[in-house]
Amino acid sequence: MSILAEILPAVTKIDVDEVNKKVPKLKQDVESLKNDIIINVENIYVKYNHRHTTNNILLEKAKQFQNTLTDLKDKADFLANKDLTKADKDLKSNVNELYKVEFKMRVLLNLLNIMEQINNFKKNVAASQYVKCIAILKEFNAFIEAMPEDEKFDAINQLVLSVTEEELMLKNTLKNIITDNIYVKQVPEKHVTILKIKKPNEEMKTAIMAYYSSQNQVLLLSKIAKYLWEDLFVPIVNQEIEITEKDTISFASLNLNVKSADKKSDYTVVFNNLEKVLGFLTKHFNYDVTDNLTVLGYIGNDIRDNLSELIIKNCLRDTIPSSTEELQNYKVVIEATKKLEKSLLDAQIFTTDTTSILEYANNVDVLFINKMCKGYLESAIEIMKHDLHDIMDVGVPYNPEYPLGNVELEFSQCAISKNVQELLKFCEEILQKALGASPECSGRLFTTVTNILSKYLTFVPEFHKTYLTTLPQQIAVFLNNCQYISYTLVKWNMEYCSQLRHVLDTCDFSKEIGQFSSVEHELFQIYIDGQVKQIEEIMEGAQLEGRTIQKLDSKTEKSIRQCLRQQELLRTVWHKVLPYEVYNKNIGIIVNALCRCLIRDIIKFEDIPAKVAEDLVEVIKLILTRAPKLFINPNEVALYVPLWYKLNELSFVLNSSLMQINDRWADGKGPLALQFEGDELKGLIKALFQNTDRRAAVLAKIVTFNVRN
Incomplete structure (x- = not known):
């Protein structure tokens, strides 16, 4: 364009003639090139009877035409800027034609370039230059993506499909x-x-x-x-x-x-x-x-x-x-x-x-201690699986002179499972190793002991669940086991934790002691509650319901005997297993439940015939005679059965005259007043005695006091 600018003053008709003359010739040459390319494509991709060498010749020819096109386009642009195309119709027509030739030329060059890429691709495939093949494919795909849609005519699309097939064949080749x-x-x-x-x-x-x-x-x-x-x-x-x-x-x-x-x-x-x-x-x-x-x-x-x-x-x-x-x-x-x-x-x-x-x-030191501790826990679980009823005696026998124990840390005599003794010995060996280990290992060993103890509280109740819920000896032994472990942990706090605290941040069994206390109480209380419930269910069949009673049913005595027999069975399995105080306390709870049921059922009656009263006295006598024998020391029955004296007083009232009752009330100061409220006693008197002046006089002397049952 700079040359044209220099000769601008000398633009003549010769320049216009050159454009008018060469454009038709270029158009004809490009059309001929197009026909040659189409024939070449057919020969190569349809008839397969021609080599790619012709494509090189056509590509060189296309480049020459492109140079001519570029030169003519520069001149045409220059003439158009000077408005010379308006003065010459042929020039205007040829300039317009030149733009069409430019578009066609661009399409033909694209086609020739694609064919050249395909030719290079096949050469590299034949030479096993697969990396170069992939590079050509990437270049080809980028070329096609950049090509305007209006330049993608059918021949180019056909070549793209051909390349796609070649690409699939290449990938299969690589895969193979x-x-x-x-x-x-x-x-x-x-x-x-x-x-x-x-x-x-x-x-x-x-x-x-x-x-x-x-x-x-x-x-x-x-x-x-x-x-x-x-x-x-x-x-x-x-x-x-x-x-x-x-x-x-x-x-x-x-x-x-x-x-x-x-x-x-x-x-x-x-x-x-x-x-x-x-x-x-x-x-x-x-x-x-x-x-x-x-x-x-x-x-x-x-x-x-x-x-x-x-x-x-x-x-x-x-x-x-x-x-x-x-x-x-x-x-x-x-x-x-x-x-x-x-x-x-x-x-x-x-x-x-x-x-x-x-x-x-x-990290073997840590792994070693972890493995060892895992093995300890597994061994402990195996110990826990041993039978609970394989028992042994531990602790100090009960001494009546020192009912609370002679020394501060004294464990009352009872029976525990042998496996608990074995388990505690096993844990103590671990604690002894902790004393001589590094701080890290000491902590791991101590934690293992606490893990074993926690495992006992979850594993044993579940593993021995059937026996614990059906056999009274088992639940009693489990209670003792937990109490003995707690007792041992108190000693370990003084013996081992005192030595380990200087290397461990936390070294104390107080948490575990609390857990054992909670679990032992919960499970044993569930069993005691079950026994009390059985007493109540048996007494529901004693035929003592209602407000009046004309005759004492035989089922009353039968029910009471059944309750006593149940308690006697408990005595057989418990009195040599549980500690003295624990046994008496819990057997007392069950006996008290029987007393409560019988007292409640009797004092609610509004009319008790004399014969029924006599029969009730005999029934109560069964309890008063047999219940004390349930306790290790029969003389201590009243210590553990809160309603024992009340039952005795009830028997007295059922078998006494108005005068005797009045004397025993003693203006609210006698034994009767300690066990019965005034309203309760009045109700009994009304049920037992006819409405007479004497009865009215006795009733008038009875007032309500707070009774401690």
């Missing part, structure tokens, strides 16, 4: 190359897995790089990673395996023979087998995927975290020492683990971000 180079074969009947890999070759190298370059991933390698994980790495760690290698001229194979699917190999065998697999893969299959990524690194992305976890949980965990002697010799395992981790890192299966198996092994 990879699958031909490595495969995993299983022979189930022989329990054998064979990994076969073609020895390193350039075709495989370029195929993998090309495959990755096309998608930024190699799905086939992900599948191979899955096969390696499931068929090699997992069996090597979890089963007893033998590995052998075989070589041929073209292939190397790794044979994995499962000797026992139910047994694991020793860690040394596992590590050795893993080293064999890593060495085999590194030697025969560690191609570059990119400049910064290898095949094994790619596979490692899929399996490294799982492999690290597998080695730790299913192999290294089994090597954790079970004794101090084994702990001292554990450095051998650490060295072997260090060597294996280096191999995994060198092979790029692991990276520095992968969970370190060496770090796990180096």
Whole structure:
């Protein structure tokens, strides 16, 4: 344009003639080029009888026409700016035609460029230059995407389809190359897995790089990673395996023979087998995927975290020492683990971000104590499973002279399960180890003891649930067990916790003591409540309902005898098991329930015939005679049965005259006044005696007092 600007003053008719003359010629040449290109396309892609060499000639010709077009367009633009096209109709027509030729020329150049790319693509496929093929495809796709839609006529679209087919064929070729180079074969009947890999070759190298370059991933390698994980790495760690290698001229194979699917190999065998697999893969299959990524690194992305976890949980965990002697010799395992981790890192299966198996092994002191403590808990649970009724006596016998005990920390004589004594001895051994251990280990050991104690409170009630809910001896023994453990924990607070507090932030069994107290009380109270409920249910059938009674039913005596028999059975199984005070207190609760039911049913009657009163006295006499024998010391029955005196006074009233009752009331100062409220006694008198002046006089003397029952 700068030259045109210089000759602007000299624009003549010659310039106009040149445009008018050359544009028709260029139009004709471009049309001829178009026909030649179409014929060439048909020869190559339809008839398949022509080579791509013609395309180079056509491309050179197109470039020449493009130069001519550019020159003419510059001149036409210059003339148009000077409004010369308005003065010359031919010039105006040729300038318009020139723009049409420009569009057609652009389309033809696109077509020729596409054909040139296809030609280059096929040459590189033939030369196995697969990475270059992928680069050409990417360039081609970018070229097509950038092309305006109005320039994509049918021939170009047909060529795009052709390229798409070529791309699919290339990917299939790459896939076949990879699958031909490595495969995993299983022979189930022989329990054998064979990994076969073609020895390193350039075709495989370029195929993998090309495959990755096309998608930024190699799905086939992900599948191979899955096969390696499931068929090699997992069996090597979890089963007893033998590995052998075989070589041929073209292939190397790794044979994995499962000797026992139910047994694991020793860690040394596992590590050795893993080293064999890593060495085999590194030697025969560690191609570059990119400049910064290898095949094994790619596979490692899929399996490294799982492999690290597998080695730790299913192999290294089994090597954790079970004794101090084994702990001292554990450095051998650490060295072997260090060597294996280096191999995994060198092979790029692991990276520095992968969970370190060496770090796990180096943490052996903590692992050792954790394993030991886990074993302690498991052993303790086995002890807890022993029968509760296998009992032994512990504690100091009851001394009437010192009913509250002679010394402060004195445990009352009772029967406990032998397994509790065994369990406490076991826990004490752990505490003794804690005294001589490091602060970290001491804390772990102390926590293990508290865990064992907490486990007892949840495991034993559930494991022995059937017996605890049906056999009275079992629940009594469980109560004693809990109390004896609490008693022992109080001593341990003084004996062991006092020595451990200088190394442990928290060292106290007060929480556990409270837990045992709560659980023992809750479970035993449930049982006592059940016994009381049974008494009440039995007495509901004693035929003492209603406000009046004409005759005492035989079921009344039968019900009371049944209640007493139930309590006598409890005495048989409890009196030598429970501590003196605990036994008396709880048998007293049950006897008191019987007294309460009978007193309640009798004093509600509004009319009691003399014969019924006599019969009731006899029934009450059953309780007054047999109930004291339920207690270890019969003379102490009144200490543990709050309604005992009231029952006695009720028997007196039923069997006495108005005068005797009046004397025993003694203006509210006698024994009757201590047990009955005035209204209760008045009700009884009205039920027992006819309405006479004498009865009225006695009733008038009786007033209500607060009675302590």
